[in-house]
C-alpha cells in the first residue's frame with residue numbers, strides 16, 4: 646500500500662469533519678456569514694506568508710535539482726501570483742492590502758504556521774512534506790466536492806474560492822505533493838513512517854481548527 650493511502654485511511658474521520666464543518670458547507674450553499682469569510686481571508690493571508698517559507702526550506706532540503714526547482718517555482722508562484730490573487734479577491738470583501746498586511750495572527754494561525762515552520766526547520770525533507778501536504782490535499786478534496794454542488798462555483802462571493810481549489814492546475818500540484826510524499830516515505834523504517842503520520846495528523850487537525858477559528862472569528866480571549 647502506498648504511504649499516501651495509509652495516511653488517507655487513517656485521517657478519514659478528520660477529513661469528513663472538515664468537509665462537514667459549517668464554514669465549508671456554508672461556502673458550498675452560499676449561506677456562510679461574510680464576516681467569517683472576511684476573518685478567514687485575512688488570517689489566511691498571514692498563513693500563506695509563512696507557508697511560502699516552507700517552500701523555500703523545501704528547496705534548501707531537497708537533494709536533487711528537479712525537486713529544488715519545483716519548490717523554487719512554488720515559492721515564486723505563491724508570493725508573486727497566488728498572494729496577488731488573494732489581494733484581488735479580498736477587495737471584493739472590502740479588505741485592503743493594508744488590512745492584510747497590518748493584521749495580527751489569531752492564536753490558531755500562529756500555532757498552525759509555527760508548528761509547520763518548526764517541523765520544516767528542524768526535520769527532514771520527508772517531515773517537511775508531511776507537514777505541508779494536508780493543506781494542499783484537503784483543499785483539493787474540498788474544492789472538488791464543493792464544485793459538484795450545482796451553482797456553487799458561480800456564486801458571486803465564494804465561487805472563486807471553489808473554482809481555484811478545484812482547478813486542474815491545483816489538482817496537478819496536490820498530486821505532485823502526494824507523489825513526493827510517497828517517494829520520500831518509500832524505504833523508511835516503521836518508526837520514521839509513524840513520525841511522518843503523526844506530523845500529517847497534527848497539520849490535518851490544525852486544518853480543522855483553522856475552519857473553526859474562522860467560523861467563530863476567534864481571536865485571543867483577552868483583548869489587550
Ligand SMILES: Cc1ncc(C[n+]2csc(CCO)c2C)c(N)n1
Pocket residue numbers: 689692693696719722723727780781784852855
Ligand atoms: C489554512 C489553509 N490551509 C490550506 C490552504 C491551501 N493552500 C495554501 S498554500 C497552497 C499551495 C499553493 O501555493 C495551498 C493549496 C490555505 N490557503 N489555507
